Amino acid sequence: MSDWQLGETYRSTSGDVRWARFGEPDAPPVVLLHGTPFSSFIWRGIARALADRYRVHVWDMPGYGASEKSEGHDISLAAQARIFTELLDHWGLAEPQVVAHDSGGAVALGAHLVHGARYRRLALVDAVSLAPWGSPFFRLVGADAGTFARLPHALHGALVREYVDSASSPGLHPAVLDALVEPWLGDAGQAAFYRQIIGRLDDQDYTDAMQDRYGAIEVPVLVCWGADDTWIPVDRGRELAARIPGARFRAIPGAGHLVHEDAPAELGITLAHFLHASA
Secondary structure (H helix, E strand, O other): OOOOOOOEEEEEOOEEEEEEEEOOOOOOEEEEEOOOOOOHHHHHHHHHHHOOOOEEEEEOOOOOOOOOOOOOOOOOHHHHHHHHHHHHHHHOOOOOEEEEEOHHHHHHHHHHHOOOOOOOEEEEEOOOOOOOOOOHHHHHHHHOHHHHHOOOHHHHHHHHHHHHHOOOOOOOOHHHHHHHHHHHOHHHHHHHHHHHHHHOOOOHHHHHHHHHHHHHOOOOEEEEEEOOOOOOOHHHHHHHHHHOOOOEEEEEOOOOOOHHHHOHHHHHHHHHHHHHOOO
16 A cells, blocks of 8 residues: 555544545545445545546545544444544535445435535445445454454454455455555554444444435435445345435446456446536
8 A cells, every 4th residue: 555645634533534635626526435344545546537637535434544543432334424524624625526435335425414414426336325234244253353353363364355355256456455454454453453343333223214314315326336246235236226316326247346446447437427427
């Protein structure tokens, strides 16, 4: 991740949040949200490509990537949605276009539906939104995270590598896999990894409380999904699109949950067409 650095800091109630901005300062704003257990690193190529036309904001949620991973901080979806709303105000973004992946989708939806954050357009990519969600690994570890947290470092590292790699349909490039796993290694990283899983155990209640409100979304919405997603099946994406008035749905063949890595060109073009339609 040496070529992907977030140089700015926002001090939130859940610790320091690292963020960065690309593109011209007067360009139309786009915000990219990552999910679990990833970071803004997954958006690196698309962020740089969109920066030719947009002012692109990226951030690592508290508990993830380069942001603070301290014990005791609230990293629930509800807290992340509140912090995202605060960040939009901090950035001075009144009505940006928003693109959100995985649990970042739940965060973006919560900021909009619960906290009143306004968007010009919203793209949801393999988004956590409808029950049941969470990969089989997530549910297994969540049931006994305390035991897994005590694994030897080498065994933990191998486990996390297999877990993260399973988010890709063809498998991740070794260098990309290394970059995605690195934040979760060592004493601090291992503790943080299981802490964020524990922090997600009650979060389905959060999405359950929101899902009946998806029909009230009035902004243009694109729902984009990896056709081979084994973490959140593509039918969940079709159902989400059906619940949001006027939402467009696009399945990307050959891509798993990490569409950014499996089909970056297809995802980038799909998002660019959607975002450019507001110009």
